[in-house]
Amino acid sequence: MKGLIIQHWQVIRLTFQRLMHTPIASLLNILVIGIALSLPMGGYVLLKNLQSVAGQVAGPPQISVFLALDTSQAEIDRISKQLKEHAAVDRIEFVPRDLALKQLQQSTGLEDVVGGLARNPLPDAFIVYPVAMDVQKLELLRDDLKSWPHFEHVQLDSSWARKLESILRFGRLAVGILAAMLSFALIAITFNTIRLQILTRREEIEVSKLIGATNGFIRRPFLYYGFLQGLLGGIAAWLIIALSLALLNYSLVGLAQLYGSSFSLSHLSFGDSLTLLVFSAYLGWLGAWLSVSQHLWQIEPR
Amino acid sequence: MLKRISRWTQHSLYKKLIVKMIKFNQVYKRYPGGHEALRNLSFEIAEGEMVFLTGHSGAGKSTLLKLIAAIERPNGGSVIVKGQNTKSLKSAALPYLRRNLGLIFQDHKLLFDRNAFDNVLLPLQICGYDHRESAKRVRAALDKVGLLKREKANPIALSGGEQQRLCIARAIVNRPSILLADEPTGNLDAEYSEEIMHIFKSFHQVGVTLVVSTHDEGILRRFPARALHLKQGELQP
Numbered sequence: 001m002k003g004l005i006i007q008h009w010q011v012i013r014l015t016f017q018r019l020m021h022t023p024i025a026s027l028l029n030i031l032v033i034g035i036a037l038s039l040p041m042g043g044y045v046l047l048k049n050l051q052s053v054a055g056q057v058a059g060p061p062q063i064s065v066f067l068a069l070d071t072s073q074a075e076i077d078r079i080s081k082q083l084k085e086h087a088a089v090d091r092i093e094f095v096p097r098d099l100a101l102k103q104l105q106q107s108t109g110l111e112d113v114v115g116g117l118a119r120n121p122l123p124d125a126f127i128v129y130p131v132a133m134d135v136q137k138l139e140l141l142r143d144d145l146k147s148w149p150h151f152e153h154v155q156l157d158s159s160w161a162r163k164l165e166s167i168l169r170f171g172r173l174a175v176g177i178l179a180a181m182l183s184f185a186l187i188a189i190t191f192n193t194i195r196l197q198i199l200t201r202r203e204e205i206e207v208s209k210l211i212g213a214t215n216g217f218i219r220r221p222f223l224y225y226g227f228l229q230g231l232l233g234g235i236a237a238w239l240i241i242a243l244s245l246a247l248l249n250y251s252l253v254g255l256a257q258l259y260g261s262s263f264s265l266s267h268l269s270f271g272d273s274l275t276l277l278v279f280s281a282y283l284g285w286l287g288a289w290l291s292v293s294q295h296l297w298q299i300e301p302r
Numbered sequence: 303m304l305k306r307i308s309r310w311t312q313h314s315l316y317k318k319l320i321v322k323m324i325k326f327n328q329v330y331k332r333y334p335g336g337h338e339a340l341r342n343l344s345f346e347i348a349e350g351e352m353v354f355l356t357g358h359s360g361a362g363k364s365t366l367l368k369l370i371a372a373i374e375r376p377n378g379g380s381v382i383v384k385g386q387n388t389k390s391l392k393s394a395a396l397p398y399l400r401r402n403l404g405l406i407f408q409d410h411k412l413l414f415d416r417n418a419f420d421n422v423l424l425p426l427q428i429c430g431y432d433h434r435e436s437a438k439r440v441r442a443a444l445d446k447v448g449l450l451k452r453e454k455a456n457p458i459a460l461s462g463g464e465q466q467r468l469c470i471a472r473a474i475v476n477r478p479s480i481l482l483a484d485e486p487t488g489n490l491d492a493e494y495s496e497e498i499m500h501i502f503k504s505f506h507q508v509g510v511t512l513v514v515s516t517h518d519e520g521i522l523r524r525f526p527a528r529a530l531h532l533k534q535g536e537l538q539p
């Protein structure tokens with residue numbers, strides 16, 4: 001057991017030494033992996049930001065509820081109370097029919113037409129601000145409200161949300177395809193790096209086998225190398241994204257002020273960053289493993 | 303009590319007689335291309351024995367040693383090392399057999415990407431010794447072959463004889479129970495070859511089994527031991 005720990009520690013040191021042995025080549029490899037990973041991950045970050053920015057710009061979603069014309073004030077009070085107590089409702093706003101008419105008069109410039117009306121044709125209305133933001137939950141709430149008495153017309157303004165959703169879905173798909181392809185690239189890069197390493201270490205492998213090295217012992221430094229290279233590539237990707245976001249944010253300051261809002265692009269969350277690093281390290285390990293399985297058995301001592 | 307001792311004695315006798323020896327039984331070795339390097343070899347080497355292997359170039363000395371180390375497998379017959387048939391040995395078990403063997407190669411097989419010290423260190427790294435213990439052992443082995451002062455040197459900077467001695471240091475550093483030496487004195491002058499033979503003898507004295515191939519018949523006269531004579535792949539009486 002102790003021997004095993006010592007062996008692993010030795011291998012980790014050895015792996016670093018190998019990485020440092022060819023600093024330029026290692027650095028270039030890590031950069032290539034970093035760039036390859038930063039493309040899908042950068043896309044992912046932009047999508048996440050787009051989602052939250054779109055939410056800010058479009059304002060919170062709302063459901064308009066128009067009451068039947070014959071609804072009494074007492075019933076309106078009761079409905080108001082019920083709506084406020086509804087779990088899916090964040091807050092509500094009551095729009096009395098007179099106010100609605102006045103607003104209509106002012107905003108549309110149809111004063112003459114409206115003024116000529118014998119009586120106010122508009123119903124009383126509630127504007128409901130739901131807790132949830134996503135389309136499905138909003139639609140669920142709308143369908144619920146539709147079944148309430150005195151609610152003549154319930155309208156969910158979800159078209160923007162649907163558009164956003166479909167854009168995001170498209171974006172996610174594109175990022176997914178990109179991620180899959182570049183993951184293969186990462187595996188291929190590691191595969192080739194390890195293949196070259198095995199070729200240059202042919203003698204060492206041969207001699208090691210002759211003096212009693214297990215396959216595991218011979219394999220280990222290559223696997224660690226792939227793992228480490230992948231991990232460092234992941235860190236490089238993270239830094240590339242951070243740098244790009246800093247640049248983008250710098251130029252966004254002016255734009256945001258123009259629109260009177262103060263949004264800035266945010267980086268990967270802690271969890272997402274961790275996922276990135278674990279994933280890149282795993283791909284590096286996988287590439288190395290494939291390469292080792294492919295090439296090591298060909299080297300038999302004579 | 304008496305029974306226990308006798309069982310223990312039985313066990314150690316069994317180990318001495320059966321497990322820790324080399325046994326060739328009607329061994330044939332044909333290389334790809336049809337050349338028959340060894341023909342119908344049968345012999346046994348007991349634990350702690352020192353055996354010389356002689357014969358002209360091409361007689362099959364290296365091939366025989368490779369069969370013991372399971373680097374080559376016989377085409378016919380069986381090779382049994384430490385109670386294990388090399389032909390039926392699982393590839394996962396092979397490394398553990400080889401850790402009991404010290405191999406001294408005719409072509410040295412030193413690694414030129416590291417210094418003398420690290421070359422000798424390799425077998426200990428493979429077995430997972432800790433650093434301080436390994437360093438002690440490596441220096442002891444280098445001292446034994448007279449290379450302690452050259453531990454930092456790259457093997458490429460060593461003379462042929464020094465390379466040979468470095469190879470010996472690497473073979474003995476793990477204290478193997480069987481030492482297989484393929485022409486270990488081939489490149490050495492008389493003085494050093496004498497010294498190497500004394501090193502081997504000291505290993506023999508502590509119970510290591512030795513098989514040493516050589517084409518120098520003079521050594522046999524100076525170090526009397528059993529000899530196996532090979533001639534064109536066959537054992538001479």
Ligand SMILES: Nc1ncnc2c1ncn2[C@@H]1O[C@H](COP(=O)(O)OP(=O)(O)OP(=O)(O)O)[C@@H](O)[C@H]1O
Nearest residue numbers: 333334335337339358359360361362363364365366
């Ligand atoms: N890998 C191989 N493939 C084909 N033939 C081989 C191979 N290795 C050895 N031989 C042949 O087998 C025969 C015995 O070779 P081996 O190396 O065992 O001889 P040796 O007694 O060690 O000779 P030397 O004293 O020159 O080292 C030789 O004729 C050689 O040509």
Ligand SMILES: [Mg+2]
Nearest residue numbers: 363364408484
């Ligand atoms: Mg030979």
